[in-house]
Amino acid sequence: MSLVTVLYHDDFMLHSPEPYQHPENPARLRRVLEALRARSLEGRVQVREPREGNSSVFTSVHSPSYLKYVLSLGDQGVSWIDADTYVSPGTRKAVARLAGAADEAVSLALEGGKAFIAGRPPGHHAGIAGRALGAPTNGFCIVNTAALVARMLSARSKPVVVVDFDLHHGNGTQEIFWDDPNIIHIDIHQDPATIYPGVGFPEDLGTGEAKGTKVNIVTPPYSGDDIYMHALSVVRAIVEEVKPDYIVFSAGFDAYRGDNDFTVMNVGSRFYWEAGRTLSALAKGVVAVLEGGYGVGLERGLEAFMAGLTGLSEDPVGDRESASMESALRFYSRALARLKKALKEAGSPYWDVVEEPGLRPS
Numbered sequence: 001m002s003l004v005t006v007l008y009h010d011d012f013m014l015h016s017p018e019p020y021q022h023p024e025n026p027a028r029l030r031r032v033l034e035a036l037r038a039r040s041l042e043g044r045v046q047v048r049e050p051r052e053g054n055s056s057v058f059t060s061v062h063s064p065s066y067l068k069y070v071l072s073l074g075d076q077g078v079s080w081i082d083a084d085t086y087v088s089p090g091t092r093k094a095v096a097r098l099a100g101a102a103d104e105a106v107s108l109a110l111e112g113g114k115a116f117i118a119g120r121p122p123g124h125h126a127g128i129a130g131r132a133l134g135a136p137t138n139g140f141c142i143v144n145t146a147a148l149v150a151r152m153l154s155a156r157s158k159p160v161v162v163v164d165f166d167l168h169h170g171n172g173t174q175e176i177f178w179d180d181p182n183i184i185h186i187d188i189h190q191d192p193a194t195i196y197p198g199v200g201f202p203e204d205l206g207t208g209e210a211k212g213t214k215v216n217i218v219t220p221p222y223s224g225d226d227i228y229m230h231a232l233s234v235v236r237a238i239v240e241e242v243k244p245d246y247i248v249f250s251a252g253f254d255a256y257r258g259d260n261d262f263t264v265m266n267v268g269s270r271f272y273w274e275a276g277r278t279l280s281a282l283a284k285g286v287v288a289v290l291e292g293g294y295g296v297g298l299e300r301g302l303e304a305f306m307a308g309l310t311g312l313s314e315d316p317v318g319d320r321e322s323a324s325m326e327s328a329l330r331f332y333s334r335a336l337a338r339l340k341k342a343l344k345e346a347g348s349p350y351w352d353v354v355e356e357p358g359l360r361p362s
């Protein structure tokens with residue numbers, strides 16, 4: 001069993017859309033805190049308040065002008081930086097607290113521990129200057145905490161692996177590390193031809209020395225556990241090849257079955273539990289950062305993931321496993337074949353461990 005430190009502070013609630021309605025709102029964290037009180041996690045997680053940090057540390061992943069812009073815009077009241085994404089008077093404090101949490105999570109990981117930053121706003125769509133890789137919006141994200149943590153850890157040991165299993169592609173993270181060979185970014189997400197942010201295809205591999213260190217595992221809409229468990233096996237094979245000291249999770253729970261009314265993935269608890277358990281066993285230190293998830297995924301998916309992180313030997317949520325439609329299985333097989341081919345052509349050492357799925361419709 002390993003104890004996981006959860007870094008949470010009420011300041012994370014201060015980034016708020018009120019008086020507007022928005023799916024990314026403070027109530028999300030109340031669901032997370034409730035999930036952390038699950039019986040399966042008793043004695044396995046400890047919640048700690050991180051100190052307030054200095055927001056300027058985010059300039060290691062964002063341009064100073066972008067950071068200044070979003071923080072000062074929020075000071076003036078609830079403002080929209082694009083059609084999806086708001087800032088508010090509390091955003092500045094929430095971001096400072098995220099900076100402190102990142103620092104403490106990195107210290108814990110360097111000591112061989114595991115930390116989960118239960119914070120918001122989320123970050124994986126936030127690129128160097130906001131909208132990343134041509135995406136139409138920031139997708140609710142302001143500062144990229146997972147990228148900051150990965151950059152800090154990579155100064156101590158490289159490469160660092162970032163695993164992003166949020167439903168959406170972590171385009172901000174990919175943009176930030178596009179030319180950085182020290183960050184292996186592996187991202188499982190819904191086919192970007194069918195959903196925001198519209199980027200993150202198998203052929204997107206990074207550039208220069210970093211080419212082949214960005215791995216995009218694309219899943220079709222309505223994928224079930226069979227596809228997601230296979231995708232996890234691909235992630236695991238690559239991590240075993242890389243042998244990193246540190247893994248950073250961009251942990252989003254919006255692929256969880258029935259999480260919300262704007263996404264359609266069909267993933268149950270086993271995937272989240274296995275992702276936490278098997279991948280964290282492959283590194284010395286682990287930091288997970290909350291990304292998306294808007295409903296029941298923040299309860300059931302998150303409980304399963306946290307149980308896995310602590311090394312619990314069975315999935316405490318125990319959802320029935322779902323099977324994908326034949327057309328989805330075919331799409332996924334093609335996406336993996338594309339990935340394997342692209343990695344091979346790029347001379348990436350990881351192409352070899354990407355196994356064809358061999359999934360059969362049931």
Ligand SMILES: [Zn+2]
Nearest residue numbers: 166167168292
């Ligand atoms: Zn998402």
